Amino acid sequence: MSLINDFKLEYRIGDMTTKLIFWNILLFTIPSVAVALLRLFNVQFNYYNLVGLPSNFSSFLIKPWTIVSYSFFHSGFMHILFNMIMLNFCGKLFVTFFTQKQLFALYVLGGLFGGVLYLLSYFVFPLLQNQSTLLVGASASVMAILVATTTYSPYMNIRLLLIGNVKLWHIAVVFLVLDLIQLPLENTGGHLAHIGGAVFGFVFIKALQAGTDLTSGFNSLLDFFANLFSPKKSAPFKKIHKNPKSSNPTKTTSRVVIKDKTQQQIDEILDKISQSGYDSLTKEEKDFLFRAGK
DSSP: OHHHHHHHHHHHHOOHHHHHHHHHHHHHHHHHHHHHHHHHTTOOOOTHHHHSEESSHHHHHHOTTHHHHGGGOOSSHHHHHHHHHHHHHHHHHHTTTSOHHHHHHHHHHHHHHHHHHHHHHHHHOHHHHTOOOEEOOSHHHHHHHHHHHHHHOTTOEEEETTTEEEEHHHHHHHHHHHHHHHTTTSOHHHHHHHHHHHHHHHHHHHHHHTTOOTTHHHHHHHHHHHHHHSOOOOOTTOOOOOOGGGOOHHHHHHHHHHHHHHHHHHHHHHHHHHHHOGGGSOHHHHHHHHHHTO
16 A cells, blocks of 8 residues: 555656656556456457547547547557656656646647548558558657757757767657658558657747747636536635634644644655655655645
8 A cells, every 4th residue: 555655646746747657657557457357258358449549530530539548548568668758758858948737738739630640641641541550659749749849949958878968859850760761661650640749849839939829728628627627616705703802822823833844844855855856755754745645
């Protein structure tokens, strides 16, 4: 249970990059375990048919949600491992310039734009018209985040293991060239989706620099639904009867002191996390922070 509590706390205090990684890992692990258990009972079930984006447009019309869901699922361990490493790298860089909300919106919209290009490619290219495939993976979304950050700050210095210092635009160009080289070889639709995500990341930054935030409508929609399903607040004109004589200054002072001490301890723990990382906390500190977050 301690490990589960640690994961819950890590998710609760984590930024949007951390949360996206958690969602991707959960949506890979839970279905994979469920499918493995079903095989023990000789039951075959391919959940990719429900969440993967089909190349056939008529199949897509039956499952329109797949234009978004495909970017949260992966086809294998190495697939998700590479994408999550890249998401962690790109996401941390992106939020040094932009907000957590913009990161989430760009992840979804970049994947959506890549999915649209994937669907269109099976209409345009004769080579693909007789093929039937499913698209899964966060690559288009990750490319959107990478190219957006690169477009905004192309000359940012990045230190890579075994390579040394490179510019951010060097990394983006390498991934784009790899996708272009592999277009006629294999997974053509998938590589086009990656390029579609990259194009959206570029357009997002150019539009933002011109004064238009392409993620604002998406975030407004999220805020609307969040407010719709959040607990309703009390009426603004609630009548309050005050009785000054019944106040108890001793108890009030006590509560303030307790609250201040608790907040001070939380602040000290968070400072420790920012300086040395979450793993540097003792078990008592982790438990205290978890209880305080409830």
